[in-house]
Amino acid sequence: GENVEQHPSTLSVQEGDSAVIKCTYSDSASNYFPWYKQELGKGPQLIIDIRSNVGEKKDQRIAVTLNKTAKHFSLHITETQPEDSAVYFCAASMDYSGYSTLTFGKGTMLLVSP
Amino acid sequence: GAGVSQSPSNKVTEKGKDVELRCDPISGHTALYWYRQRLGQGLEFLIYFQGNSAPDKSGLPSDRFSAERTGGSVSTLTIQRTQQEDSAVYLCASSSQTRSVNTEAFFGQGTRLTVV
Numbered sequence: 457g458e459n460v461e462q463h464p465s466t467l468s469v470q471e472g473d474s475a476v477i478k479c480t481y482s483d484s485a486s487n488y489f490p491w492y493k494q495e496l497g498k499g500p501q502l503i504i505d506i507r508s509n510v511g512e513k514k515d516q517r518i519a520v521t522l523n524k525t526a527k528h529f530s531l532h533i534t535e536t537q538p539e540d541s542a543v544y545f546c547a548a549s550m551d552y553s554g555y556s557t558l559t560f561g562k563g564t565m566l567l568v569s570p
Numbered sequence: 571g572a573g574v575s576q577s578p579s580n581k582v583t584e585k586g587k588d589v590e591l592r593c594d595p596i597s598g599h600t601a602l603y604w605y606r607q608r609l610g611q612g613l614e615f616l617i618y619f620q621g622n623s624a625p626d627k628s629g630l631p632s633d634r635f636s637a638e639r640t641g642g643s644v645s646t647l648t649i650q651r652t653q654q655e656d657s658a659v660y661l662c663a664s665s666s667q668t669r670s671v672n673t674e675a676f677f678g679q680g681t682r683l684t685v686v
Contacts, residue, residue: 457628462612490675492677497665497679498679499574499661499677499678499679499680500613500661500677501677502674502675502676504675526664538608545612545613551598556601556618556620557615557626558603558615558618558675559615560605560612560613560665561612561614562611562612563611563613
């Protein structure tokens with residue numbers, strides 16, 4: 457089955473700096489790559505996603521890049537703010553015959569210091 | 571509300587007791603996932619339901635764990651003879667994925683299970 461590796465496990469930055477979280481996946485059939493943000497005591501919430509036919513996607517301060525050949529994708533957060541502090545999860549998913557998996561990385565705890 | 575609803579939000583049970591965790595997905599969502607999240611850990615896949623297809627139970631850790639989804643809507647995760655290592659947050663998610671297109675999975679707030 458699919459295996460998703462995520463790095464780093466923790467990341468501390470100063471407010472205003474950029475943060476980058478990287479993930480690799482094992483199954484070349486995966487074609488959908490969402491990123492989730494989980495705040496303390498809450499369920500994960502989708503912040504951005506990318507499909508395999510696209511190399512990069514941006515949404516304000518957040519961007520995701522995908523390299524299908526290398527089987528890795530990254531989350532980039534620019535101009536970080538204290539409210540960005542949370543745990544971030546990457547995931548990989550594939551579709552076939554109406555069945556879909558959703559495999560998550562182990563998460564990155566991002567701490568943005570004022 | 572229109573989101574995924576899980577109940578109870580917290581459950582404390584004695585070792586050896588059975589527990590039932592409930593998930594009400596977003597109306598019309600055909601896909602439903604259960605995940606387990608131990609303290610400070612990632613999301614561990616348990617089971618996946620998609621429409622009327624047979625569920626993917628490959629993530630269930632032991633035969634003490636089972637899940638049902640009645641009428642393609644509400645799902646119940648049952649843990650029999652609970653053990654202390656079952657203590658975790660159990661998260662449910664649903665999505666409107668079709669046969670060939672993935673869409674956003676919406677998560678509930680989770681049920682925090684503590685086995686004492």
